Amino acid sequence: MIEFKAVSLASLLNLRNQYLDSLRYPQELHCEWLVAKGGCFCIEQDGRVVGYFIRSEEGDLIEFYLPDKLFSRKEEIFGRVLEEFQIKSAFCKSFDDLFMACCHAFGQSSKIGGYLFRFFTEEIVMSLPEEVTVRKAKEIDIPLLLTHDSDLYESPEELNYTVSHRMILMYEKDGVLLGCGYLIRVLPDKEIFDVGMWVNPAFRRQGYATLIISHLKETCLKAGYTPIAGCAADNIASRRTLEKCGFMTKHCAIVFEF
Known part of the structure; x- marks a missing residue:
């Protein structure tokens, strides 16, 4: 039974x-x-x-x-x-x-909800220039990050969690925030890290998305980690950035309706 x-x-x-x-x-x-x-x-x-x-x-x-x-x-x-x-x-x-x-x-119906990137080339398409600095976000940075659009976080609670667990990297130039990178261990016992990025609206369409993903990928490979990624089906810009950086998708997340 x-x-x-x-x-x-x-x-x-x-x-x-x-x-x-x-x-x-x-x-x-x-x-x-x-x-x-x-x-x-x-x-x-x-x-x-x-x-x-x-x-x-x-x-x-x-x-x-x-x-x-x-x-x-x-x-x-x-x-x-x-x-x-x-x-x-x-x-x-x-x-x-x-x-x-x-x-x-x-x-009764289904649709693609997101694309899952589980394959990648070893190539690093963009190296970090000397004038761009990278550091882990700290609690003191949260007020600044909260002033930006919600593409950076789904909720203030999520932002607090990722910052307090040192999962967000801040990319800066001359003291100004260019964007953030996510480097998050998916499971505690596996060296597999999800990578993602957010670019400050003032610096979009200038190649910083590619720079951030390239740097995160390089960081993983140098440490012996496996980088993976995912993006929503309608986030065309993120998908193009990931593919430009050598990530490939053969799989997706599917939403089924019963």
Whole structure:
């Protein structure tokens, strides 16, 4: 008999590690942040935990995992999850095979929500000029960063978190902020870092986006880290910048409607 129970994210650690290890390519940072705020549920068979699923704060299904021995029942179990938890949509990485198969089986429509960059060339297309300095953002910088447009952060709380954990680099010239770079470890036990950038509106269309991504990529490669990236489907400028810097995408995040 299959049952579902609400649990903590910590209690799913072993199962989540199995899930993450089963993915052909590294986890997406955006998904990790959705998971951190989401609701977690274990899937039990005859009293034993055999799988799990997670839905976001907004109610989107963002992870669904079953062991190989239950693959033949995946549609049955997935359908029950959708019905019993009134789930209307899902956010799925295209390389998450089990989740994708189930979403296709029940989805009424789908669209690309974002592009996932998991491949890159070793080439560094732009080196950091001497007049541009780089430093980690500190708490004292938050008031300045909050004066800029929201492309820099989704919420003040997110900005506080990334700054306090030294995940934002500030690129300056003559004491003026050109832009920021994001260098964020996706999972605590893996040396895989998500890279991203924001350019001060006063300095856009001057090549600084390419400069920042190039520098972040070079920083990762020199440290022996693997850089990955992602961007929203409608963010054409970010996609072009990533591709100019040698990042390549074969995969995407797909939004399914049920």
